[in-house]
Amino acid sequence: xxxxxxxxxxxxxxxxxxxxxxxxxxxxxxxxxxxxxxxxxxxxxxxxxxxxxxxxxxxxxxxxxxxxxxxxxxxxxxxxxxxxxxxxxxxxxxxxxxxxxxxxxxxxxx
Amino acid sequence: xxxxxxxxxxxxxxxxxxxxxxxxxxxxxxxxxxxxxxxxxxxxxxxxxxxxxxxxxxxxxxxxxxxxxxxxxxxxxxxxxxxxxxxxxxxxxxxxxxxxxxxxxxxxxxxxxxx
Numbered sequence: 001x002x003x004x005x006x007x008x009x010x011x012x013x014x015x016x017x018x019x020x021x022x023x024x025x026x027x028x029x030x031x032x033x034x035x036x037x038x039x040x041x042x043x044x045x046x047x048x049x050x051x052x053x054x055x056x057x058x059x060x061x062x063x064x065x066x067x068x069x070x071x072x073x074x075x076x077x078x079x080x081x082x083x084x085x086x087x088x089x090x091x092x093x094x095x096x097x098x099x100x101x102x103x104x105x106x107x108x109x110x
Numbered sequence: 111x112x113x114x115x116x117x118x119x120x121x122x123x124x125x126x127x128x129x130x131x132x133x134x135x136x137x138x139x140x141x142x143x144x145x146x147x148x149x150x151x152x153x154x155x156x157x158x159x160x161x162x163x164x165x166x167x168x169x170x171x172x173x174x175x176x177x178x179x180x181x182x183x184x185x186x187x188x189x190x191x192x193x194x195x196x197x198x199x200x201x202x203x204x205x206x207x208x209x210x211x212x213x214x215x216x217x218x219x220x221x222x223x224x225x
Contacts, residue, residue, distance in 0.1 A: 101153030
């Protein structure tokens, strides 16, 4: 996974709760991404960042927020969890032409 | 939306070459073709990428047609551990300065390698 670490691996949330998915990398990746993957589907980009202090929305940003205060960390915040946010979340980091993914965080909202 | 078309599933005998096709008829001149794979529910794994020329690395070969409207990923000697979903992806430039690219994922091809 080229130095991309996500936590937690599993989490169950109640509707309306908030939480932060942590992502950290130690490979000096400039670019970092958050994707979600629903069952049987491909990955959808939530947010991305090209460097510290710079973030932008991807394909499905609603209900999420991110920050990039350091090069190493790119946390994803869910403010008011909804059942539609039940998914597997992947953080990724890259430099140059390739992107490396973390192992995923399984989130269930009940 | 994804800009590629792949068959939903394929089978391959262990030890034989696996040839995975991908159509990307609307690809632009400066867009790369990337291949990733996802084993079970792990994070996607980078395999190979190319622009115009055929490419080879320790994992696979990538053959891109002259008109760049399609490509084929070749696993020369498939093993059971190559059973995975394979994603063919065309890189799209993001709007932020710096040229960061996003990878738009489709549903991929489920490759099953049989003993």
